[in-house]
Amino acid sequence: MHVMGHETVGAGDAAVVVLNDWLCDTSTWDGARAWLDGARRTWAFADLRGYGRSRGVAGDFTLEEAAADVIGLADALGWRRFAVIGHSMSSLVALHLARQWPDRVERAVAVTPPPPAGFGVDDATLEAMQGLARGDDERRMRGARAMLGDRLPEAWIRFKVERWRACADPEAVAGYVPMFARRGLPPSTARIACPVLAVTGEQDAAVMRSASVTGLLTPLCERLVVAPIADSGHYPMQEAPPLTVAIVERFLAGG
Numbered sequence: 001m002h003v004m005g006h007e008t009v010g011a012g013d014a015a016v017v018v019l020n021d022w023l024c025d026t027s028t029w030d031g032a033r034a035w036l037d038g039a040r041r042t043w044a045f046a047d048l049r050g051y052g053r054s055r056g057v058a059g060d061f062t063l064e065e066a067a068a069d070v071i072g073l074a075d076a077l078g079w080r081r082f083a084v085i086g087h088s089m090s091s092l093v094a095l096h097l098a099r100q101w102p103d104r105v106e107r108a109v110a111v112t113p114p115p116p117a118g119f120g121v122d123d124a125t126l127e128a129m130q131g132l133a134r135g136d137d138e139r140r141m142r143g144a145r146a147m148l149g150d151r152l153p154e155a156w157i158r159f160k161v162e163r164w165r166a167c168a169d170p171e172a173v174a175g176y177v178p179m180f181a182r183r184g185l186p187p188s189t190a191r192i193a194c195p196v197l198a199v200t201g202e203q204d205a206a207v208m209r210s211a212s213v214t215g216l217l218t219p220l221c222e223r224l225v226v227a228p229i230a231d232s233g234h235y236p237m238q239e240a241p242p243l244t245v246a247i248v249e250r251f252l253a254g255g
Contacts, residue, residue, distance in 0.1 A: 004073045005053020006046040010038025015082035016252065017070055018045045019090035022176060023144075023160055025052025025167040028087065032241040037249055046073055048090065050172020061175030063183070066093045071101060083252055085109040088234065089180040091198075092116065095220070096185055098192045108192070109248055111199045112208050112234045115216050118184030119207075126181055133173035137161055151203055151233060185220075196221040197251040199244065201232035208234070225251060 007026075020026045026045035036043055048066055049059035059065055070093065074082050083106050086094030091113035098108040121129070132143040140161045148157060164173075198217055200210045210228035217224050227247045229236050236244040 002049070002054075002057055002059075002069060002072065003076045004046040004048070004069050005055075005057075006044045006073060007053070008077075009033055009036060009043040009045065010041050012037065012039055012041040014041040014252070015074070015077070015079040016041050016043045016085060017073065017082055018043055018085045019066075019070070019087065019093055020047055020051050020167075021088035021090060022173065022180070023088075023164045023168075027052065027163070027167065028235065029237050032237045032245050035242045035245040041252070044073065044077060046070065048093075048172075048176070050169040050175070052167050055167075055169055055172075059172075059175075061172055061179070063092055063096055063179050063185070066090070066179075067096045067100065070097055071104065074104065080104070081106050083107040083109070085111065085248065086113070087111040087237070089114065089176060092180060092185055095192065095196070098194050098196065099185075099188065099190055099220075102193055105194055107195045107197070107252060109197045109199065109251065110217070111236060111244075112201055112204055113198055113213060113217070114180045114184075115207060115212075116185045116220055117216075118180055118182050121181045126177060129177045129181055130174040133177060134170045137165060140164060147205075148234065149203075152239075191219075192221045193223070195223045195225065195251070197248070198224065198226045199236055199247055200226060200228045201234055201236050201239070202228050202230050203233040205234075227251075 025047045047054040049057040084094045091110035094108045098105045198213050214226045232239040
C-alpha cells in the first residue's frame, strides 16, 4: 500500500489533511504555516502521487486513487476522523472523500475549486493541457501567463513555473488533467452532509469566483459556506496567507 509522502505540523487533537494543486506540491502552503494553530490541530501536508514527497510514485492519477490514498494516510496516522483541505484540482478529491466516506470526513475545505463536473474541455484542449504539462519551461511560462494573468509581477509567474518543474513529475502532471479538466466528480444523487467551505479568489477565473462556485456547489452540499477573498487570485494561501488561515481555522472550529 502506498502511504502518501507527507509532513505533519502541530500536535493538536484535531486532524487535518492538506492536499496540493496541479502546479505544485504542498509547499504552496509554506508561507501560511507560521499562522497555523498547532496546539489545537495536527496538519498533515500530503502530496498526491507524482508530487513533492510522492515524486516517482506511479499510479493511474485518478480521483478514486487519490481519495483512497488519503484514507490510507489517515489510517497510517491513526486518524479515524479528520478534516480535509483541497486546493484547485484536489478540491475534487476533498469533495469526493466527503461524499464517499462520511464516517471519516468531519469537514471539507475547497480552496479555489474547479467546477464539480470538471471544465468539460474538448479533445484538442485536453491534449494541449497535457502537452503543457510535458513541455519545457518556456511553454509552461506561456501557459502559466494565460492561466494566472498579469495582475501579479512577471517574477511571480516565473516562480510558479520553477516550482512546478521542481515539485512534480511531468507524466503525473499530465495524468491528472482529465480528472479536473473533463471528468470531475462521478455522477451521484448523494449530497455531502458534512460542512463544506469554499474559499474563492475574486480575481480568479470567473468560473472559480464566489457567484459561480455558490451556484455549482449548492446542489452538491447540504451545508455550504462560501468565503470570497476580494483581492486574491487562484492562490490565496500565497497571496493572502494570514487571512486564508483565519478563514479556514474559523470554519474548522465550527464558525
